[in-house]
Amino acid sequence: xxxxxxxxxxxxxxxxxxxxxxxxxxxxxxxxxxxxxxxxxxxxxxxxxxxxxxxxxxxxxxxxxxxxxxxxxxxxxxxxxxxxxxxxxxxxxxxxxxxxxxxxxxxxxxxxxxxxxxxxxxxxxxx
Numbered sequence: 001x002x003x004x005x006x007x008x009x010x011x012x013x014x015x016x017x018x019x020x021x022x023x024x025x026x027x028x029x030x031x032x033x034x035x036x037x038x039x040x041x042x043x044x045x046x047x048x049x050x051x052x053x054x055x056x057x058x059x060x061x062x063x064x065x066x067x068x069x070x071x072x073x074x075x076x077x078x079x080x081x082x083x084x085x086x087x088x089x090x091x092x093x094x095x096x097x098x099x100x101x102x103x104x105x106x107x108x109x110x111x112x113x114x115x116x117x118x119x120x121x122x123x124x125x126x127x
Contacts, residue, residue, distance in 0.1 A: 001052070001125050003029040008118075009049060010035045011042030011065065012057035012084060017107070021055060021084070024111045025118065039063030046072055051079055052125055053118065055105075058085040058092060066095060073100045080121045084109070 008030050010018050015037075022032050033049050036042035040063045046054055054072065058065040065083060072081060083096050086107040093104065102121050105113060 001122060003122070004031055006030050006053060006122050006125070007033045007049060007051040009033060009042070009046055009051040009054045011037075011039065011045075011054060011060070013037045013060040014057070017057070017084070021114065024114050028115055028118075030118070037061075039065055039068040043068045043071055046076055046079065050076065053080045053082065053121060055082050055084050058083055058087045058096065066092065066099075069096060069099045069101065080125065082117060082121060 008025055010021050010032060012018050012021070018035050022035070025032050033051055034045045036045050038060045042056065056065040056069065065085070069081065072079060080102040081100070082103040082105060083101050084105045084107065088106065096104070103117050105117050
């Protein structure tokens with residue numbers, strides 16, 4: 001799939017993190033179609049925009065990434081989900097893996113890590 005055709009949704013409560021992700025991804029030619037600051041809004045946008053890839057934070061106000069992940073997987077089974085978080089707790093990692101994430105990016109991250117992980121996931125879309 002061509003990068004410009006890959007629709008990406010960013011869901012993270014940290015404005016700086018979303019901005020950095022947006023800049024990195026757009027500079028690489030990806031199509032960032034939406035952004036949300038909490039899980040509830042993220043789920044609404046995901047259902048509306050039907051992204052190919054969702055970069056989802058775990059810890060957010062109102063509704064966390066771990067809470068909406070099962071709903072995303074149920075309602076948008078073709079969407080790929082990358083967790084982007086500073087949370088290194090083994091229980092949490094086990095839970096999100098069990099719920100079907102396609103990758104995990106630990107904060108702090110750099111552009112190379114984001115691009116490499118996104119490219120690996122995008123390469124599996126439509127295969």
